[in-house]
Amino acid sequence: MLDRTMRAALSGPLDAAAAALDRPGITPDRLTVAGLVLALASAGAAAAQWWVVAAVLWLLSRVADGLDGTLARRRRAEGDGGESEAGGFLDIAADFIAYGAGVFGVAWGATAAFGIPWWPFLLVLLTYYVNGTAFLAFSSIAERTGRRLDDGRSLSFLGRIAEGTETIIVHALWLLLPFWAGWIALAWALFVGVSAVQRVVVGYRLLR
Structure with a gap:
Protein backbone atom coordinates (compact mmCIF):
# COMPACT_ATOMS: atom_id res chain seq x y z
CA MET A 1 0.00 0.00 0.00
CA LEU A 2 2.84 2.41 0.85
CA ASP A 3 5.57 1.05 -1.42
CA ARG A 4 4.97 3.39 -4.36
CA THR A 5 4.90 6.46 -2.10
CA MET A 6 8.03 5.40 -0.21
CA ARG A 7 9.91 4.52 -3.40
CA ALA A 8 9.17 7.99 -4.78
CA ALA A 9 10.17 9.68 -1.50
CA LEU A 10 13.41 7.71 -1.11
CA SER A 11 14.48 7.58 -4.75
CA GLY A 12 16.69 10.66 -4.43
CA PRO A 13 18.60 9.58 -1.29
CA LEU A 14 18.92 6.00 -2.58
CA ASP A 15 20.23 7.20 -5.94
CA ALA A 16 22.80 9.39 -4.18
CA ALA A 17 23.87 6.53 -1.91
CA ALA A 18 24.09 4.13 -4.87
CA ALA A 19 26.25 6.62 -6.74
CA ALA A 20 28.60 6.84 -3.75
CA LEU A 21 28.75 3.02 -3.54
CA ASP A 22 29.26 2.51 -7.27
CA ARG A 23 32.74 1.05 -7.02
CA PRO A 24 34.27 -2.06 -8.65
CA GLY A 25 34.33 -4.04 -5.39
CA ILE A 26 30.68 -3.34 -4.56
CA THR A 27 27.98 -5.16 -6.52
CA PRO A 28 24.20 -5.38 -6.14
CA ASP A 29 24.49 -9.05 -5.25
CA ARG A 30 26.98 -8.33 -2.49
CA LEU A 31 24.62 -5.70 -1.09
CA THR A 32 21.81 -8.27 -1.16
CA VAL A 33 23.94 -10.77 0.75
CA ALA A 34 25.01 -8.07 3.22
CA GLY A 35 21.37 -7.20 3.81
CA LEU A 36 20.52 -10.85 4.41
CA VAL A 37 23.40 -11.29 6.86
CA LEU A 38 22.25 -8.20 8.78
CA ALA A 39 18.66 -9.50 8.85
CA LEU A 40 19.78 -12.88 10.17
CA ALA A 41 21.90 -11.12 12.79
CA SER A 42 18.81 -9.10 13.73
CA ALA A 43 16.80 -12.30 14.18
CA GLY A 44 19.55 -13.74 16.36
CA ALA A 45 19.68 -10.57 18.46
CA ALA A 46 15.90 -10.69 18.91
CA ALA A 47 16.08 -14.32 20.00
CA ALA A 48 18.71 -13.24 22.55
CA GLN A 49 16.41 -10.38 23.65
CA TRP A 50 18.80 -7.66 22.52
CA TRP A 51 15.88 -5.65 21.22
CA VAL A 52 17.48 -2.33 20.34
CA VAL A 53 20.40 -4.04 18.62
CA SER A 61 19.43 -4.68 6.49
CA ARG A 62 16.47 -3.00 4.78
CA VAL A 63 18.67 -0.08 3.73
CA ALA A 64 21.01 -2.57 2.05
CA ASP A 65 17.98 -4.25 0.49
CA GLY A 66 16.88 -0.93 -0.99
CA LEU A 67 20.34 -0.09 -2.28
CA ASP A 68 20.92 -3.34 -4.16
CA GLY A 69 18.11 -2.71 -6.64
CA THR A 70 19.01 0.98 -6.98
CA LEU A 71 22.62 0.11 -7.77
CA ALA A 72 21.52 -2.60 -10.22
CA ARG A 73 19.27 -0.16 -12.09
CA ARG A 74 22.06 2.42 -12.16
CA ARG A 75 24.45 -0.07 -13.73
CA ARG A 76 21.86 -1.30 -16.23
CA ALA A 77 21.39 2.31 -17.33
CA GLU A 78 25.15 2.43 -17.89
CA GLY A 79 25.01 -0.73 -19.99
CA ASP A 80 26.18 -3.18 -17.31
CA GLY A 81 23.20 -5.48 -16.65
CA GLY A 82 24.96 -8.79 -16.31
CA GLU A 83 23.67 -9.57 -12.83
CA SER A 84 20.11 -8.32 -13.25
CA GLU A 85 18.18 -11.60 -13.62
CA ALA A 86 20.25 -13.60 -11.16
CA GLY A 87 20.28 -10.62 -8.83
CA GLY A 88 16.51 -10.32 -8.93
CA PHE A 89 16.20 -13.97 -7.97
CA LEU A 90 18.72 -13.59 -5.16
CA ASP A 91 16.95 -10.47 -3.88
CA ILE A 92 13.49 -12.05 -3.56
CA ALA A 93 14.94 -15.21 -1.99
CA ALA A 94 16.86 -13.09 0.54
CA ASP A 95 13.71 -11.12 1.37
CA PHE A 96 11.70 -14.27 2.11
CA ILE A 97 14.48 -15.64 4.31
CA ALA A 98 14.85 -12.30 6.13
CA TYR A 99 11.12 -12.00 6.84
CA GLY A 100 10.75 -15.59 8.03
CA ALA A 101 13.85 -15.40 10.22
CA GLY A 102 12.65 -12.10 11.67
CA VAL A 103 9.34 -13.62 12.74
CA PHE A 104 11.10 -16.63 14.26
CA GLY A 105 13.62 -14.49 16.12
CA VAL A 106 11.08 -12.17 17.73
CA ALA A 107 8.81 -15.09 18.57
CA TRP A 108 11.65 -16.88 20.34
CA GLY A 109 12.76 -13.81 22.28
CA ALA A 110 9.28 -12.54 23.19
CA THR A 111 8.13 -15.99 24.29
CA ALA A 112 11.14 -16.39 26.55
CA ALA A 113 11.02 -12.85 27.96
CA PHE A 114 7.30 -12.19 28.32
CA GLY A 115 5.58 -15.56 28.06
CA ILE A 116 3.88 -14.57 24.79
CA PRO A 117 2.41 -17.61 23.00
CA TRP A 118 3.79 -18.79 19.67
CA TRP A 119 0.54 -19.04 17.73
CA PRO A 120 0.23 -15.36 16.64
CA PHE A 121 3.66 -15.65 15.02
CA LEU A 122 2.69 -18.92 13.37
CA LEU A 123 -0.33 -17.12 11.91
CA VAL A 124 2.03 -14.48 10.50
CA LEU A 125 4.16 -17.18 8.87
CA LEU A 126 1.04 -18.82 7.41
CA THR A 127 -0.11 -15.56 5.85
CA TYR A 128 3.42 -14.92 4.55
CA TYR A 129 3.31 -18.36 2.94
CA VAL A 130 0.00 -17.66 1.17
CA ASN A 131 1.15 -14.20 0.07
CA GLY A 132 4.43 -15.55 -1.25
CA THR A 133 2.69 -18.31 -3.17
CA ALA A 134 0.25 -15.91 -4.82
CA PHE A 135 2.96 -13.35 -5.55
CA LEU A 136 5.44 -15.77 -7.11
CA ALA A 137 2.84 -17.81 -9.00
CA PHE A 138 1.34 -14.66 -10.52
CA SER A 139 4.75 -13.30 -11.47
CA SER A 140 5.76 -16.55 -13.18
CA ILE A 141 2.53 -16.97 -15.15
CA ALA A 142 2.33 -13.27 -16.04
CA GLU A 143 5.85 -13.43 -17.44
CA ARG A 144 5.10 -16.56 -19.48
CA THR A 145 1.83 -15.21 -20.90
CA GLY A 146 3.07 -11.71 -21.71
CA ARG A 147 1.08 -9.98 -18.97
CA ARG A 148 4.02 -8.73 -16.98
CA LEU A 149 3.48 -5.77 -14.62
CA ASP A 150 6.62 -3.68 -15.07
CA ASP A 151 7.40 -1.19 -12.32
CA GLY A 152 11.17 -1.46 -12.58
CA ARG A 153 11.50 -4.50 -10.34
CA SER A 154 12.67 -7.94 -11.46
CA LEU A 155 9.30 -9.61 -10.83
CA SER A 156 5.73 -8.64 -11.57
CA PHE A 157 4.76 -7.27 -8.17
CA LEU A 158 1.06 -7.63 -7.39
CA GLY A 159 0.79 -4.88 -4.80
CA ARG A 160 -1.92 -4.87 -2.14
CA ILE A 161 -2.42 -3.37 1.34
CA ALA A 162 0.52 -5.29 2.86
CA GLU A 163 3.75 -4.64 0.98
CA GLY A 164 7.41 -4.25 1.79
CA THR A 165 7.13 -0.88 3.54
CA GLU A 166 4.45 -2.11 5.94
CA THR A 167 6.49 -5.25 6.63
CA ILE A 168 9.58 -3.24 7.50
CA ILE A 169 7.58 -1.02 9.85
CA VAL A 170 5.87 -3.91 11.65
CA HIS A 171 9.09 -5.89 12.09
CA ALA A 172 10.74 -2.79 13.55
CA LEU A 173 7.73 -2.09 15.75
CA TRP A 174 7.66 -5.45 17.50
CA LEU A 175 11.41 -5.22 18.09
CA LEU A 176 10.97 -1.82 19.73
CA LEU A 177 7.86 -2.92 21.67
CA PRO A 178 8.56 -6.62 22.31
CA PHE A 179 6.16 -6.81 25.28
CA TRP A 180 3.34 -6.12 22.76
CA ALA A 181 4.79 -8.38 20.08
CA GLY A 182 1.99 -10.95 20.37
CA TRP A 183 -0.74 -8.38 19.79
CA ILE A 184 1.22 -6.76 16.98
CA ALA A 185 1.70 -10.17 15.37
CA LEU A 186 -2.00 -10.96 15.67
CA ALA A 187 -3.03 -7.67 14.05
CA TRP A 188 -0.37 -8.06 11.37
CA ALA A 189 -1.50 -11.61 10.56
CA LEU A 190 -5.02 -10.29 9.99
CA PHE A 191 -3.71 -7.47 7.82
CA VAL A 192 -1.49 -9.77 5.75
CA GLY A 193 -4.29 -12.34 5.52
CA VAL A 194 -6.58 -9.76 3.92
CA SER A 195 -3.79 -8.83 1.55
CA ALA A 196 -3.29 -12.50 0.65
CA VAL A 197 -6.96 -12.88 -0.27
CA GLN A 198 -6.73 -9.72 -2.36
CA ARG A 199 -3.68 -11.01 -4.23
CA VAL A 200 -5.34 -14.35 -4.99
CA VAL A 201 -8.54 -12.72 -6.26
CA VAL A 202 -6.86 -9.93 -8.26
CA GLY A 203 -4.20 -12.25 -9.66
CA TYR A 204 -6.85 -14.68 -10.86
CA ARG A 205 -8.83 -11.91 -12.52
CA LEU A 206 -5.79 -10.42 -14.26
CA LEU A 207 -4.75 -13.80 -15.66
CA ARG A 208 -8.20 -14.84 -16.93
Missing part, protein backbone atom coordinates in the same frame (compact mmCIF):
# COMPACT_ATOMS: atom_id res chain seq x y z
CA ALA A 54 17.94 -6.21 16.70
CA ALA A 55 15.95 -3.15 15.57
CA VAL A 56 19.06 -1.31 14.37
CA LEU A 57 20.33 -4.36 12.49
CA TRP A 58 16.90 -4.86 10.92
CA LEU A 59 16.70 -1.30 9.63
CA LEU A 60 20.28 -1.46 8.30
Whole structure:
Protein backbone atom coordinates (compact mmCIF):
# COMPACT_ATOMS: atom_id res chain seq x y z
CA MET A 1 0.00 0.00 0.00
CA LEU A 2 2.84 2.41 0.85
CA ASP A 3 5.57 1.05 -1.42
CA ARG A 4 4.97 3.39 -4.36
CA THR A 5 4.90 6.46 -2.10
CA MET A 6 8.03 5.40 -0.21
CA ARG A 7 9.91 4.52 -3.40
CA ALA A 8 9.17 7.99 -4.78
CA ALA A 9 10.17 9.68 -1.50
CA LEU A 10 13.41 7.71 -1.11
CA SER A 11 14.48 7.58 -4.75
CA GLY A 12 16.69 10.66 -4.43
CA PRO A 13 18.60 9.58 -1.29
CA LEU A 14 18.92 6.00 -2.58
CA ASP A 15 20.23 7.20 -5.94
CA ALA A 16 22.80 9.39 -4.18
CA ALA A 17 23.87 6.53 -1.91
CA ALA A 18 24.09 4.13 -4.87
CA ALA A 19 26.25 6.62 -6.74
CA ALA A 20 28.60 6.84 -3.75
CA LEU A 21 28.75 3.02 -3.54
CA ASP A 22 29.26 2.51 -7.27
CA ARG A 23 32.74 1.05 -7.02
CA PRO A 24 34.27 -2.06 -8.65
CA GLY A 25 34.33 -4.04 -5.39
CA ILE A 26 30.68 -3.34 -4.56
CA THR A 27 27.98 -5.16 -6.52
CA PRO A 28 24.20 -5.38 -6.14
CA ASP A 29 24.49 -9.05 -5.25
CA ARG A 30 26.98 -8.33 -2.49
CA LEU A 31 24.62 -5.70 -1.09
CA THR A 32 21.81 -8.27 -1.16
CA VAL A 33 23.94 -10.77 0.75
CA ALA A 34 25.01 -8.07 3.22
CA GLY A 35 21.37 -7.20 3.81
CA LEU A 36 20.52 -10.85 4.41
CA VAL A 37 23.40 -11.29 6.86
CA LEU A 38 22.25 -8.20 8.78
CA ALA A 39 18.66 -9.50 8.85
CA LEU A 40 19.78 -12.88 10.17
CA ALA A 41 21.90 -11.12 12.79
CA SER A 42 18.81 -9.10 13.73
CA ALA A 43 16.80 -12.30 14.18
CA GLY A 44 19.55 -13.74 16.36
CA ALA A 45 19.68 -10.57 18.46
CA ALA A 46 15.90 -10.69 18.91
CA ALA A 47 16.08 -14.32 20.00
CA ALA A 48 18.71 -13.24 22.55
CA GLN A 49 16.41 -10.38 23.65
CA TRP A 50 18.80 -7.66 22.52
CA TRP A 51 15.88 -5.65 21.22
CA VAL A 52 17.48 -2.33 20.34
CA VAL A 53 20.40 -4.04 18.62
CA ALA A 54 17.94 -6.21 16.70
CA ALA A 55 15.95 -3.15 15.57
CA VAL A 56 19.06 -1.31 14.37
CA LEU A 57 20.33 -4.36 12.49
CA TRP A 58 16.90 -4.86 10.92
CA LEU A 59 16.70 -1.30 9.63
CA LEU A 60 20.28 -1.46 8.30
CA SER A 61 19.43 -4.68 6.49
CA ARG A 62 16.47 -3.00 4.78
CA VAL A 63 18.67 -0.08 3.73
CA ALA A 64 21.01 -2.57 2.05
CA ASP A 65 17.98 -4.25 0.49
CA GLY A 66 16.88 -0.93 -0.99
CA LEU A 67 20.34 -0.09 -2.28
CA ASP A 68 20.92 -3.34 -4.16
CA GLY A 69 18.11 -2.71 -6.64
CA THR A 70 19.01 0.98 -6.98
CA LEU A 71 22.62 0.11 -7.77
CA ALA A 72 21.52 -2.60 -10.22
CA ARG A 73 19.27 -0.16 -12.09
CA ARG A 74 22.06 2.42 -12.16
CA ARG A 75 24.45 -0.07 -13.73
CA ARG A 76 21.86 -1.30 -16.23
CA ALA A 77 21.39 2.31 -17.33
CA GLU A 78 25.15 2.43 -17.89
CA GLY A 79 25.01 -0.73 -19.99
CA ASP A 80 26.18 -3.18 -17.31
CA GLY A 81 23.20 -5.48 -16.65
CA GLY A 82 24.96 -8.79 -16.31
CA GLU A 83 23.67 -9.57 -12.83
CA SER A 84 20.11 -8.32 -13.25
CA GLU A 85 18.18 -11.60 -13.62
CA ALA A 86 20.25 -13.60 -11.16
CA GLY A 87 20.28 -10.62 -8.83
CA GLY A 88 16.51 -10.32 -8.93
CA PHE A 89 16.20 -13.97 -7.97
CA LEU A 90 18.72 -13.59 -5.16
CA ASP A 91 16.95 -10.47 -3.88
CA ILE A 92 13.49 -12.05 -3.56
CA ALA A 93 14.94 -15.21 -1.99
CA ALA A 94 16.86 -13.09 0.54
CA ASP A 95 13.71 -11.12 1.37
CA PHE A 96 11.70 -14.27 2.11
CA ILE A 97 14.48 -15.64 4.31
CA ALA A 98 14.85 -12.30 6.13
CA TYR A 99 11.12 -12.00 6.84
CA GLY A 100 10.75 -15.59 8.03
CA ALA A 101 13.85 -15.40 10.22
CA GLY A 102 12.65 -12.10 11.67
CA VAL A 103 9.34 -13.62 12.74
CA PHE A 104 11.10 -16.63 14.26
CA GLY A 105 13.62 -14.49 16.12
CA VAL A 106 11.08 -12.17 17.73
CA ALA A 107 8.81 -15.09 18.57
CA TRP A 108 11.65 -16.88 20.34
CA GLY A 109 12.76 -13.81 22.28
CA ALA A 110 9.28 -12.54 23.19
CA THR A 111 8.13 -15.99 24.29
CA ALA A 112 11.14 -16.39 26.55
CA ALA A 113 11.02 -12.85 27.96
CA PHE A 114 7.30 -12.19 28.32
CA GLY A 115 5.58 -15.56 28.06
CA ILE A 116 3.88 -14.57 24.79
CA PRO A 117 2.41 -17.61 23.00
CA TRP A 118 3.79 -18.79 19.67
CA TRP A 119 0.54 -19.04 17.73
CA PRO A 120 0.23 -15.36 16.64
CA PHE A 121 3.66 -15.65 15.02
CA LEU A 122 2.69 -18.92 13.37
CA LEU A 123 -0.33 -17.12 11.91
CA VAL A 124 2.03 -14.48 10.50
CA LEU A 125 4.16 -17.18 8.87
CA LEU A 126 1.04 -18.82 7.41
CA THR A 127 -0.11 -15.56 5.85
CA TYR A 128 3.42 -14.92 4.55
CA TYR A 129 3.31 -18.36 2.94
CA VAL A 130 0.00 -17.66 1.17
CA ASN A 131 1.15 -14.20 0.07
CA GLY A 132 4.43 -15.55 -1.25
CA THR A 133 2.69 -18.31 -3.17
CA ALA A 134 0.25 -15.91 -4.82
CA PHE A 135 2.96 -13.35 -5.55
CA LEU A 136 5.44 -15.77 -7.11
CA ALA A 137 2.84 -17.81 -9.00
CA PHE A 138 1.34 -14.66 -10.52
CA SER A 139 4.75 -13.30 -11.47
CA SER A 140 5.76 -16.55 -13.18
CA ILE A 141 2.53 -16.97 -15.15
CA ALA A 142 2.33 -13.27 -16.04
CA GLU A 143 5.85 -13.43 -17.44
CA ARG A 144 5.10 -16.56 -19.48
CA THR A 145 1.83 -15.21 -20.90
CA GLY A 146 3.07 -11.71 -21.71
CA ARG A 147 1.08 -9.98 -18.97
CA ARG A 148 4.02 -8.73 -16.98
CA LEU A 149 3.48 -5.77 -14.62
CA ASP A 150 6.62 -3.68 -15.07
CA ASP A 151 7.40 -1.19 -12.32
CA GLY A 152 11.17 -1.46 -12.58
CA ARG A 153 11.50 -4.50 -10.34
CA SER A 154 12.67 -7.94 -11.46
CA LEU A 155 9.30 -9.61 -10.83
CA SER A 156 5.73 -8.64 -11.57
CA PHE A 157 4.76 -7.27 -8.17
CA LEU A 158 1.06 -7.63 -7.39
CA GLY A 159 0.79 -4.88 -4.80
CA ARG A 160 -1.92 -4.87 -2.14
CA ILE A 161 -2.42 -3.37 1.34
CA ALA A 162 0.52 -5.29 2.86
CA GLU A 163 3.75 -4.64 0.98
CA GLY A 164 7.41 -4.25 1.79
CA THR A 165 7.13 -0.88 3.54
CA GLU A 166 4.45 -2.11 5.94
CA THR A 167 6.49 -5.25 6.63
CA ILE A 168 9.58 -3.24 7.50
CA ILE A 169 7.58 -1.02 9.85
CA VAL A 170 5.87 -3.91 11.65
CA HIS A 171 9.09 -5.89 12.09
CA ALA A 172 10.74 -2.79 13.55
CA LEU A 173 7.73 -2.09 15.75
CA TRP A 174 7.66 -5.45 17.50
CA LEU A 175 11.41 -5.22 18.09
CA LEU A 176 10.97 -1.82 19.73
CA LEU A 177 7.86 -2.92 21.67
CA PRO A 178 8.56 -6.62 22.31
CA PHE A 179 6.16 -6.81 25.28
CA TRP A 180 3.34 -6.12 22.76
CA ALA A 181 4.79 -8.38 20.08
CA GLY A 182 1.99 -10.95 20.37
CA TRP A 183 -0.74 -8.38 19.79
CA ILE A 184 1.22 -6.76 16.98
CA ALA A 185 1.70 -10.17 15.37
CA LEU A 186 -2.00 -10.96 15.67
CA ALA A 187 -3.03 -7.67 14.05
CA TRP A 188 -0.37 -8.06 11.37
CA ALA A 189 -1.50 -11.61 10.56
CA LEU A 190 -5.02 -10.29 9.99
CA PHE A 191 -3.71 -7.47 7.82
CA VAL A 192 -1.49 -9.77 5.75
CA GLY A 193 -4.29 -12.34 5.52
CA VAL A 194 -6.58 -9.76 3.92
CA SER A 195 -3.79 -8.83 1.55
CA ALA A 196 -3.29 -12.50 0.65
CA VAL A 197 -6.96 -12.88 -0.27
CA GLN A 198 -6.73 -9.72 -2.36
CA ARG A 199 -3.68 -11.01 -4.23
CA VAL A 200 -5.34 -14.35 -4.99
CA VAL A 201 -8.54 -12.72 -6.26
CA VAL A 202 -6.86 -9.93 -8.26
CA GLY A 203 -4.20 -12.25 -9.66
CA TYR A 204 -6.85 -14.68 -10.86
CA ARG A 205 -8.83 -11.91 -12.52
CA LEU A 206 -5.79 -10.42 -14.26
CA LEU A 207 -4.75 -13.80 -15.66
CA ARG A 208 -8.20 -14.84 -16.93
